[in-house]
Amino acid sequence: MIRIVFCWLLRALSPSLWATLTLTLCTLQAQAAYSDNVVKIGVLTDMSGPYSDLAGPGAIVAAQMAVEDFVARQKPDFKVELVTADHQNKGDIAANKAREWFDREQVDVVSELVTSSTALAVMKVAKEKNRLALITGAGSSRITNEDCNDVTAHWAYDTYATGSGTGKAVVQQGGKTWFFLTADYAFGQSLEKDTTAVILANGGKVLGAVRHPFPSTDLSSYLLKAQASGAQVIGLANAGSDTINAVKQASEFGITPKQTLAGLLMFITDINSLGLKATQGMYLTEAFYWDMNQDTRTWSQRFYARHQKMPTMVQAGLYSALTHYLEAVKATRSDDTQVVMTQMRKMPVNDFFSHNGKLREDGLMQHDMYLMQVKKPSESHYPWDDYFVRATIPGAQAFQPLALSRCPLIHK
Amino acid sequence: MSAFSKKRWLLVGMAGLLLAAPAVFYPVFLMKLLCFALFASAFNLMLGYTGLLSFGHAAFFGGAAYVTGYLLQSQGVGTLTGIACGVLFALVLGALVGLLAIRRQGIYFAMITLALAQMVYFLCLELPQTGGEDGLQGVPRGSLLGLNLSNDLTLYYVVLAFTGAGILLIWRTIHSPFGRILLAIRENEPRALSLGYDVARYKWLAFVLSAGLSGLAGALKTLVFKFATLTDAHWHQSGEVVLMTILGGIGTLTGPLLGAATLVTLEDQLADKVGSLVTVILGATFVICVLLFPRGIVGAASEFIERLLGKSSPPPLP
Numbered sequence: 001m002i003r004i005v006f007c008w009l010l011r012a013l014s015p016s017l018w019a020t021l022t023l024t025l026c027t028l029q030a031q032a033a034y035s036d037n038v039v040k041i042g043v044l045t046d047m048s049g050p051y052s053d054l055a056g057p058g059a060i061v062a063a064q065m066a067v068e069d070f071v072a073r074q075k076p077d078f079k080v081e082l083v084t085a086d087h088q089n090k091g092d093i094a095a096n097k098a099r100e101w102f103d104r105e106q107v108d109v110v111s112e113l114v115t116s117s118t119a120l121a122v123m124k125v126a127k128e129k130n131r132l133a134l135i136t137g138a139g140s141s142r143i144t145n146e147d148c149n150d151v152t153a154h155w156a157y158d159t160y161a162t163g164s165g166t167g168k169a170v171v172q173q174g175g176k177t178w179f180f181l182t183a184d185y186a187f188g189q190s191l192e193k194d195t196t197a198v199i200l201a202n203g204g205k206v207l208g209a210v211r212h213p214f215p216s217t218d219l220s221s222y223l224l225k226a227q228a229s230g231a232q233v234i235g236l237a238n239a240g241s242d243t244i245n246a247v248k249q250a251s252e253f254g255i256t257p258k259q260t261l262a263g264l265l266m267f268i269t270d271i272n273s274l275g276l277k278a279t280q281g282m283y284l285t286e287a288f289y290w291d292m293n294q295d296t297r298t299w300s301q302r303f304y305a306r307h308q309k310m311p312t313m314v315q316a317g318l319y320s321a322l323t324h325y326l327e328a329v330k331a332t333r334s335d336d337t338q339v340v341m342t343q344m345r346k347m348p349v350n351d352f353f354s355h356n357g358k359l360r361e362d363g364l365m366q367h368d369m370y371l372m373q374v375k376k377p378s379e380s381h382y383p384w385d386d387y388f389v390r391a392t393i394p395g396a397q398a399f400q401p402l403a404l405s406r407c408p409l410i411h412k
Numbered sequence: 413m414s415a416f417s418k419k420r421w422l423l424v425g426m427a428g429l430l431l432a433a434p435a436v437f438y439p440v441f442l443m444k445l446l447c448f449a450l451f452a453s454a455f456n457l458m459l460g461y462t463g464l465l466s467f468g469h470a471a472f473f474g475g476a477a478y479v480t481g482y483l484l485q486s487q488g489v490g491t492l493t494g495i496a497c498g499v500l501f502a503l504v505l506g507a508l509v510g511l512l513a514i515r516r517q518g519i520y521f522a523m524i525t526l527a528l529a530q531m532v533y534f535l536c537l538e539l540p541q542t543g544g545e546d547g548l549q550g551v552p553r554g555s556l557l558g559l560n561l562s563n564d565l566t567l568y569y570v571v572l573a574f575t576g577a578g579i580l581l582i583w584r585t586i587h588s589p590f591g592r593i594l595l596a597i598r599e600n601e602p603r604a605l606s607l608g609y610d611v612a613r614y615k616w617l618a619f620v621l622s623a624g625l626s627g628l629a630g631a632l633k634t635l636v637f638k639f640a641t642l643t644d645a646h647w648h649q650s651g652e653v654v655l656m657t658i659l660g661g662i663g664t665l666t667g668p669l670l671g672a673a674t675l676v677t678l679e680d681q682l683a684d685k686v687g688s689l690v691t692v693i694l695g696a697t698f699v700i701c702v703l704l705f706p707r708g709i710v711g712a713a714s715e716f717i718e719r720l721l722g723k724s725s726p727p728p729l730p
Contacts, residue, residue: 091643093683120547124638142546147549186540214537
């Protein structure tokens with residue numbers, strides 16, 4: 001508005017000599033402007049289902065914080081708006097909502113997207129409409145491999161990093177012999193396969209594996225096999241309620257703490273709801289832990305004040321992804337997808353979530369991951385004091401190397 | 413004006429509305445609505461007109477969605493062939509499931525269909541072709557009779573034509589002698605049997621027809637959204653279609669259409685307004701509807717109109 005008045009005033013006041021100059025000035029500004037002068041961010045997440053704890057309402061809080069902090073810090077000359085929706089973990093609702101946002105509400109970027117099937121569906125829509133998808137909740141490594149595209153960034157973690165990362169780090173910590181408890185479908189099998197390869201490469205041994213149906217409520221017979229194997233580490237190649245059931249029953253049968261459990265895909269909210277008594281001694285890999293250093297603590301306590309829960313890596317990752325996106329928009333003075341995406345790849349990601357993170361061509365944001373060990377109840381001194389950080393896994397080792405990526409964009 | 417021509421005008425009006433709808437509403441949303449309307453109508457053929465509560469219709473819907481998706485994506489067949497194969501799959505599956513299920517009645521019938529549908533769900537999860545829990549993604553829409561279907565508006569009219577044909581088929585079935593016998597079976601099975609009708613065969617035929625049309629709805633859904641996921645084959649989907657049909661009014665032609673429209677609209681529109689309350693609101697809507705108008709939205713509406721016109725009391729519940 002101010003700009004229009006300014007241009008009009010200049011034009012009205014100026015004699016012919018001025019006219020050319022002002023006209024150039026105004027066109028220049030118009031070229032650099034954002035479409036409709038609003039950057040609109042969509043958060044599409046699970047608000048009521050099984051993943052609402054690790055993403056859901058907390059993710060929306062994180063997104064609000066990202067927008068508020070950016071506006072307060074940078075005082076941008078464009079408006080930033082946030083829209084949110086519950087995809088109910090259904091691909092059709094997610095894709096439909098994203099389409100509608102892109103077509104009707106000029107949404108520039110869709111973010112969060114927990115559960116892989118919704119993420120994969122929405123990133124296809126984003127590609128079709130040439131808008132951005134910033135994925136923090138879903139973990140499938142297909143996102144940056146077979147199904148990769150140039151409008152998607154996979155920010156927080158993938159199952160390769162949480163699986164192989166844990167495998168390698170635990171072997172290096174001395175957990176040489178493994179036994180797998182695997183959910184019997186594509187996800188579980190690939191998790192077992194990837195982790196086994198890493199264990200063998202690092203001098204560990206895999207004594208065996210049992211496959212359980214997905215989903216299972218009673219895992220006792222499988223756990224007894226794992227116990228009889230005598231392996232030091234029981235790898236849980238499953239997710240969600242299966243993992244939670246396995247941890248609970250392992251503790252009831254006294255399998256832990258004699259043998260150690262390794263969660264190949266777990267979140268701090270899982271640990272917190274299971275309690276330290278059942279989970280003590282477990283290994284898992286996360287991208288983020290609130291109590292790591294002063295930066296993470298400061299941000300997490302602000303988050304806690306608004307959400308009454310500490311952030312997961314999905315929620316902290318969403319803040320990081322959206323902040324990085326907004327900075328790129330400001331730096332390029334554009335909300336054009338390819339322009340912003342190029343800028344996002346150019347800038348290193350440096351914030352409380354990641355140090356020298358890098359957005360790769362296959363869409364993966366490569367950053368350090370951390371091997372955590374769950375504390376004993378006696379070692380935990382305040383609420384959410386859940387982990388020891390046992391090792392930092394450098395980004396280049398935590399994630400699948402770019403050379404091995406099955407993403408068609410890489411091997412053009 | 414005779415009642416017949418009144419009905420005809422109503423039909424013409426509805427067709428006109430549907431043709432003009434994409435100008436006002438979002439085409440992809442409308443297509444989703446049409447797919448579920450067809451699915452609910454196909455289901456209603458079983459529940460409303462034959463009196464059989466199947467709890468496994470997701471198997472036909474999801475199964476066909478996967479078959480169509482797989483053929484279009486990996487085998488590169490034409491769109492029409494893909495849809496036809498999806499429907500064929502649903503028909504064959506329906507024939508097999510029907511053979512087993514119609515031997516029992518009531519809750520046992522529902523349980524057999526549910527159990528068999530769970531097997532289909534398991535296959536959708538486990539088969540290497542289906543992409544596990546991520547589903548089939550990025551299915552191409554292709555083209556039909558020279559029309560490029562990647563345009564949402566073009567696809568809308570194609571989906572509308574298919575759905576219209578499906579619903580017309582259901583209408584013809586209900587108003588044929590075959591449909592009359594189905595009604596007789598619903599009202600009193602032993603009497604139909606004693607009149608010399610081969611009840612089992614009629615039920616089986618109705619089941620196969622219903623399965624095939626559900627498959628058509630599933631195949632169209634894959635085309636619209638370009639993916640097929642486990643949600644389509646999950647038993648929640650079977651439950652949702654029961655809900656749609658009962659909400660709209662069982663045993664009426666327009667009931668399932670209205671029920672599907674209500675539920676899909678609620679699910680879609682509430683997604684960004686109330687967040688986690690969606691499921692609660694859907695549940696409450698269902699309970700209130702069942703308590704206040706057990707004959708569904710259509711049943712309640714026609715009762716209200718008749719009372720307004722001072723006509724006789726409504727017919728008894730089906």
